[in-house]
Amino acid sequence: MKHEHIVCCHACDELCCVREPQRNGRFLCPRCGTLLFRHRTGMIEKMYAYALASLILFGLVNYFPFLSFEVAGNLSQANFLTSTVYLFKEHEWILAVAVLMTILVVPLMRIMLFLLLFAPLYYGKVPFYAKTVLKVLEHASPWGMLDVFLVGVLVSMVKLVKMGTIVPGTSMWAFVVLVFVMTSMQVSYNPHMVWEIIEEEESKRSAL
Ligand SMILES: [Zn+2]
Structure with missing residues (x-):
């Protein structure tokens, strides 16, 4: 029924x-x-695909070098994580924390939460933690708002670029694509539909 x-x-x-x-x-x-x-149909499939793609792109962005520095005539390259370590060493605490949060921690947390929620849903299972994840995403939305996040990323990038030059390689292109994929993921996200699925599952279970 x-x-x-x-x-x-x-x-x-x-x-x-x-x-x-x-x-x-x-x-x-x-x-x-x-x-x-x-x-809309296909939301679960889209979200799962976007979350998986984001995780792979996130890995590429952070694995390959993003910046190159010239230290005493020697060219050295750094990825996002090592750039943050460099900032900490330079006692740029606030900037280091800002870069760490906006470029690494917050996006990774969002990707993981979406993946935890939509991977089981894709395979037709409602995970027991679905409600918790939905509520966390709801409460985290003022922090995870895409525009705020993008401004944070841009500010951090401008500050980082002052330290060295951007390496026009895998990391940079993966980053550009990641921004697009994460934007599409946010646009496709429809929590209402997930609540519907949870409710349907619970009414099925109570009918047994
Ligand atoms: Zn009305």
């Missing part, structure tokens, strides 16, 4: 009854016309 449920419009507080929440399309509030949520 397809369950129907009540959605509260976040613009006018009208309670709307949605009969087929799994149907594809846009659901509008009958009173004010605000978009309640959007449902």
Whole structure:
């Protein structure tokens, strides 16, 4: 049996009854016309693909050298992580922490959370931690907002580039693609749909 449920419009507080929440399309509030949520097939598949691609690209970005420095006539190359270590050694604490957070920690955490959530969903399983991951992503959104993240990355990059020159190689290209893939991942992310799947799974389990 397809369950129907009540959605509260976040613009006018009208309670709307949605009969087929799994149907594809846009659901509008009958009173004010605000978009309640959007449902598209293939979200799980897309999210899994984007998360996997992001993880691979993230690995490439951090494995290959991103900057080259000239230290006492010798050319040495560094990736993001070693650049951060260099910043720490130079006692540029705040900058080092900012680079570490915006370029390494925050994106990796987002990728891992998406992967933890969407890999089991792709194989038709609802993981027991699904609700927790959704809530963490919800609470983390002010920190993970893409525009804020991109500004952070750009500022960190400008500061880093002052230390040396960008190596026009694998790391740089992987970084460019990573920004695009992570943007698409964020755009495709539809938590409402995951809540629907969780609810459906729970009602199935309680019916047994
Ligand atoms: Zn409304």
